[in-house]
Amino acid sequence: MSSNPETLSGWPIVGHEWAVRQLQLAVTHDEVPHALLFTGPESVGKFTLARTVAxxxxxxxxxxxxxxxxxxxxxKLNSGNHPDFLFIEADAKGGALKIDQIRDVERFLSLTPNESRCKVALIADFERATIGAANALLKTLEEPPGYAHLMLLAQDAELLLPTIVSRSRQIGLRPLGRQQVEEALIARWAVAPEQAERLARISGGRIGWAVRAVTDPAYQEQMEQALTAMLAVLAQDLPTRFETAQEMGRDDAHLPETLEYWLTGWRDVLLIQTDNAVKMTYREHANVLEKIAAQVDVARTLAMIQALEKAQQALQRNVNTQLLLENLLLDFPGL
Ligand SMILES: [Zn+2]
Known part of the structure; x- marks a missing residue:
C-alpha cells in the first residue's frame, strides 16, 4: 500500500470516503450488487470509482x-483489452445512448466469463439513453445472470426511468471540498501550490475536471475560450447572436462544459453584485466581470443563471442543441 495520503484507503480514489468504504466492504464480503448506479455531476469521479470496483x-x-x-x-483491464469487461458511452457528448449499444451489452452478458469469475458492463451517460435503450436494459436488470455486473453512470437519478433506479443500488457522489482537491493536486499530481489553488477553485470540487486540466493544457484553453465567447455575446446584435449559436451548435461536444463555465461566470457576477466577491471562482477575470456586474441589474443576473441551469437540464434530455443555443443567446443582456 502506498504511503500517499490519498491512497490510504487502498484505492486510487480522491475523496468520496463514504462510498469507497461501502464498496470496499461489498467487495471483500463478495456482496457487490448486480446493478450499481453511480450518480453525480460531470467529472465528479463516477467513472474512476466504477472502474475501480470493476x-x-x-x-x-x-x-x-x-x-x-x-x-x-x-x-489486461489497464491496457483496455479485458474480455470480461465492456465499456460503452453515448456517441459524443450531446449524442444519445442507443438501443443497439444496449443490445451489445445484452450479448456480452449472455455469454459466461472468459477469464474472471464475473463479467462487468460499464455504461456511461445513461441519462442520454433513448427510451428504447432504457427499456432494453430493464430486461437485463430484471434477471441478470449470476456472474453479471452492470454499472451505470448518470448525472442525476431523476433523469432515469424509476424502474431502472429501483433495481439498482445507487451510489451518489458529490463535489469534493476545494481544499481536498487542492491537496490532492499537490500530493498526487505534483502541481505547484499556486496553480493547485487556482484549479481547485475553478473545478468547483469536480476532481476529474481538475486532473484533466493538469494533464491536458487544451482543456484549460477551452475554458478561457468559453469565457471570451460569453463576453463577446454580450456585445453582439441579434443577427450575430444567431450566427454564434449556429457556430457553437456545430461543435456541441464542448457544450456541457461551456455552459458550466458560463454559469460559473454569471454566478461570479451575482457574487460581485451582492458584495461576496471574495467567493468568486474566476478571480483572474475579476475586471471584466465587475464591469458586467455594474451594467446589469441583479434580477437580470438571476434570470441568466436560471436560463443557464435550464439549458443544462435540457441538454441532458437529448434536445435540439441549435434551438437551445438560440434561445439562450437571445436571453443574454446587450451591453
Ligand atoms: Zn489483480
Whole structure:
C-alpha cells in the first residue's frame, strides 16, 4: 500500500470516503450488487470509482483488498483489452445512448466469463439513453445472470426511468471540498501550490475536471475560450447572436462544459453584485466581470443563471442543441 495520503484507503480514489468504504466492504464480503448506479455531476469521479470496483471484481489475485494492479486480469483491464469487461458511452457528448449499444451489452452478458469469475458492463451517460435503450436494459436488470455486473453512470437519478433506479443500488457522489482537491493536486499530481489553488477553485470540487486540466493544457484553453465567447455575446446584435449559436451548435461536444463555465461566470457576477466577491471562482477575470456586474441589474443576473441551469437540464434530455443555443443567446443582456 502506498504511503500517499490519498491512497490510504487502498484505492486510487480522491475523496468520496463514504462510498469507497461501502464498496470496499461489498467487495471483500463478495456482496457487490448486480446493478450499481453511480450518480453525480460531470467529472465528479463516477467513472474512476466504477472502474475501480470493476477492477476489484475482475482481479484474480488473492489480495486482501483487490484490485492488486499486477495480475494478468488487472493488466489486461489497464491496457483496455479485458474480455470480461465492456465499456460503452453515448456517441459524443450531446449524442444519445442507443438501443443497439444496449443490445451489445445484452450479448456480452449472455455469454459466461472468459477469464474472471464475473463479467462487468460499464455504461456511461445513461441519462442520454433513448427510451428504447432504457427499456432494453430493464430486461437485463430484471434477471441478470449470476456472474453479471452492470454499472451505470448518470448525472442525476431523476433523469432515469424509476424502474431502472429501483433495481439498482445507487451510489451518489458529490463535489469534493476545494481544499481536498487542492491537496490532492499537490500530493498526487505534483502541481505547484499556486496553480493547485487556482484549479481547485475553478473545478468547483469536480476532481476529474481538475486532473484533466493538469494533464491536458487544451482543456484549460477551452475554458478561457468559453469565457471570451460569453463576453463577446454580450456585445453582439441579434443577427450575430444567431450566427454564434449556429457556430457553437456545430461543435456541441464542448457544450456541457461551456455552459458550466458560463454559469460559473454569471454566478461570479451575482457574487460581485451582492458584495461576496471574495467567493468568486474566476478571480483572474475579476475586471471584466465587475464591469458586467455594474451594467446589469441583479434580477437580470438571476434570470441568466436560471436560463443557464435550464439549458443544462435540457441538454441532458437529448434536445435540439441549435434551438437551445438560440434561445439562450437571445436571453443574454446587450451591453
Ligand atoms: Zn489483480
Amino acid at each position: 477492477a476489484a471484481l475482475l482481479c484474480k489475485s488473492d489480495a486482501e483488498l483487490p484490485p492488486c494492479g499486477g495480475c494478468l486480469s488487472c493488466r
